Amino acid sequence: MTSRETVRALLTAQHPDLAHLELREVDGGWDNKLWRLGDELGVRVPVSERAPGLLRAEQRWLPELAARLPLPTPVPVRVGEPSALFDRTWTVTRWVHGEPADRVPISTADSAEALAGFLTALHRPAPPDAPRSPTRGVPLADLRDGFTEALTVLDDDRIAGAAREVWDKAVAAAPWSGAPVWLHGDLHPANVVVRAGRLAGVVDFGDLSVGDPATDLAAAWVLLPEAGPFLDRYTFADDATVARSRGWAVLRALILIAIGRDGRLGLPGGKPTWEPAGHAALSRALA
Template identity: 65%
Template sequence: MDALTIDADLVRALVRDQHPDLAHLDVREVPGGWDNQLWRLGNDLAVRMPRTERAPALLRTEHRWLPTLAPRLPLPVPTPVRIGEPSARFPKTWTVATWVHGEPADRAPISDAGAADTLAAFLTALHEKAPADAPVSADRGVPLTQLSDGMTRSLDDFPEFPGLRDIWQQAVTAPEWHGPPLWLHGDLHPANVVVSDGTLAGVIDFGDLCAGDPAVDLAAAWVLLPEGAAARLFDAYPHTDDALIRRARGLAAAKCLFLIQMGRNGELGLPGGKPGWGPVGHRALARVLAAAPAPAPAPASAAAPAPRPTGN
């Protein structure tokens, strides 16, 4: 598999073999992607070709659940319409999905504060109670205590951001989510949403779709939205409370460090590195740090109330 070149000729041949009614459509590569290599198929479809070991399972998750979820979502999403089975030409699952028009936010950042309302409406529609057979993740939508070891290592790698330790401590000590597991996108960052005229125009890459704590998606308040828009999102989102805001801010800090690390890897030419993600991560991290309340002084007594965080 590693030696197999995924090029336009291969994509055309696979479409011709398994979905001949689509074979007349133009095929052209789209830069980017993480688990999957993306190809436009005509104007309104896309072919997603897996290039990591986990990618075929993620594609099957999308194929199983997105057609059910998409009709209730208020933004375009890449709804799978065909599945490509493993074959002699290509030994892994691949899919054909609807194309979501717009520019990825890592190349065209959201600038309209009104996108907070759009994102809140999208997440409100998505975050419904998930069925018992919904997928679950080992590291998304889970209690933050399960992520502490990994976050500690990340913080050790970035000593230049000491304020993040307080933000993570506030997050990991906040009350856990006690509601039912909700449907989650699971990976909302700038490369997984698209923008048109400065505002949110679509959400893509649902491979990490799972059920759990909505804080993982609410981290997008700082990772995606412009300065000052986070409070507007939390005002519009129905499940907001202090604990959710604290958990979401901690997860936003973790996502920012991931973006910055991928940027560093890209500058070094390491596999999977994304040079353009570094500046995106730094801008988002500045929003996270600006939103964090100053560490509270030691309370005079155990009964002293904790300060209420803001979503700014």
């Protein structure tokens, strides 16, 4: 794990005008360790094998996308290059103020409008060289085996049967026929922040990719207390897209439960706030 001393040394070597700012370790993160730098900046340092590639995608695309997004995002403002001190890229970003929604859930009705505006602005056709993912933006049928495995985290056969029914309807729904659109790819409670109960920012664009917008529309159930107001406001919510979105929401909820329960499905654990967030999302998606 990268130490405070190492991060300070990296800043001194590559961005000395920022090196004097207070540096505080932040609890959280998945592929990257997060540090707060002063009041308005953050430092993201890779800890997983895939993290450098994800950071490069953020460095390349997020500044361009953020210009049209109506919610704050952790836009890269400086790039750290591999060096003798640290052999991977790293990033200095804009800090997004608020508390993660896995700790302080979204509770205000106007958050539905905020999320709908954000995703409507994001979900525009992407260029041919935009990043693609094998697990985001793809037909749900491609993830059938993963869903069956994820379903094993549920101990209640009745709930598992209801989840399977929603999933089967999602797989059977008409596929996305439009151009691949930009996706956040990983909208769950730990990747958005809340202020006074309202959605106040979206973070961690490491899974930025393109494809079916239903991947992101799962957030209607995963993040919000009620999906209906969001679906009334989002531009492209036809019946088939809503059906696919509910399937994505069920899958995302099961993964949150697995990670929160000390790790299941071959995933690391250590995120105890994710299990209750996953159960809440699953209840909403099955309602």
